[in-house]
Amino acid sequence: MANYEFSQVSGDRPCCRLSRKAQICLGVGLILLIASIVIAVIFLWPRAPLVWRGEPTTKHFPEIFLGRCLIYTQILQPEMSDQDCKKILNTFKRAFVSKNPCNITREDYEPLVQLVTQTIPCNKTLFWSKSKHLAHEYTWVQGKMFTLEDTLLGYMADDLRWCGDPSSSDMNYDSCPHWSENCPNNPVSVFWKVVSQKFAEAACGVVQVMLNGSLSEPFYKNSTFGSVEVFNLNPNKIHKLQAWVMHNIEAGSSNSCSGSSLNELKLILQKRNITFACQDNYRPVRFIQCVKNPEHASCSQISKQFGS
């Protein structure tokens, strides 16, 4: 039997016929190939969006947003009919799409704020805190004052939800960060902080704020009004802030204006050289509350003479 022995013959293999230089080139080429495959996988492989616990972007968000923009600029405030609503929608989206919804900054919304400029007449600004529904009913009926949601930016975004995701250039219609997920710099919160600040900065003359007198702290320092708006009022443009402290109709009348919460607001304003005035149950707004409770004692005195 022949003795087949394979003996290692050093240097006598096909690869070793290549020169050292060629080996290096091949090695580098291989590394580059592997690297580009890895990079391609990382960037091109469709990834699932991040999953959150909160409600997703409002269904049909672009149609609703665009429709509201057109209604506002063509019908409600025709002096703004030169605004380009499609451009506004795109600029709005670019603030947060393709980004991690917990890393949104004020600068992200800067192009939008620069694009949409609106002058609110002096003495017509109405801030609100914990009294949104009543404040909006009032401006809707009275027709001459503006809450933030009566300006174009606020009107378009009111009651809507939105967020993006790093893996997609579209809005996230599956979920958005919940307030309990420790994500304060989310697209919605940052938006309202930015526009609230601009709204306060632009206010002039005598401004009003509607507060909820049925709460233990009608002026709440952690609210948007208490933390953003109050500190961005311009003392050179505003000489007085008037608070209307509204109580639930069932509660009857009480005196919140002299309470400690409102006093805190007064001190903050005094430090900023802004005069403060306060009124419990401002009458015109009280009438709006009477619509739901015409039989209540505070309202029935007046309603008795209707139709007489």
Added chain:
Amino acid sequence: MAAQGCTLSLWLWLWPPLLLPLLLGARAAATRWSGEGTTPHLQSIFLGRCAEYATLLSLQSGNKNCTAIWEAFKVVLDKDPCSVLPSDYDAFINLSRHSIPRDKSLFWENNHLLVMSFSENTRRLMPLCDVLYGKVGDFLSWCRQENASGLDYQSCPTSEDCENNAVDSYWKSASMQYSRDSSGVINVMLNGSEPKGAYPVKGFFADFEIPYLQKDKITRIEIWVMHEVGGPVVESCGEGSVKILEDRLEALGFQHSCIDDYPPVKFLMCVDHSAHPDCVMNSASASMQRGSPYLYTTGHVSLMISLLVALTSSSQV
């Protein structure tokens, strides 16, 4: 000099009558019809309102396909502007109709903005402008050009120009459907300060709503005759055209009632007139009101007596 002055004054007299027909002619060429032209971006506004209604405002509307609703609506945009019938909107109504909650219907004449304020976006009541097929067209205008395809953005016909115009036919069609779908207590808000009368005997309510109310679904009809704060009281319950309406409802067999200045709505009107006597109750008049009518009258009488005494005593002096 005099001759020059004469020519000048003659020229001043002549140019208006020369220029005026030109101006009128130009205006006539620009506005063929008497109504506002098509609202710009009509489709986007329509789709936006539809999406908002279906998503945010009403659970009644269920799963509505807004694109399909628009497709059904826009067939009228291809028709001659004076040949659009209410039936041309049948497909649109079929796709957009939804139920109206019982006791929530609100019919009205001559107080559109007040109705919108009071209804609170479907929260309190649901007038036609808060129903999907009413909401999409509210405050909008649309029509095709007269001799070409494409929308007319300059002007659109109203009832003054021709009966079968796109917008009127829309509201006729929507009104009929709204009536058919209303049930329970029916509320009607009329304007008692309107000089032409609170109840227009020829109007949408009279011609396209009352005839389509379903008697077997309706418990009663409640009429509110509202008067402007500080405004004229042209008609009240039981008077003028309101009486005509009440008689008509009676003849049709509906149970009905009428209230002047229904308080919840009046409070809304007072928001902008909080200092007006109609809206004010100071403590003096409050105590007089709360006291018995007898006391009020005696107070009045004693004042008269003291005046008389004062007069007689002064005359004696």
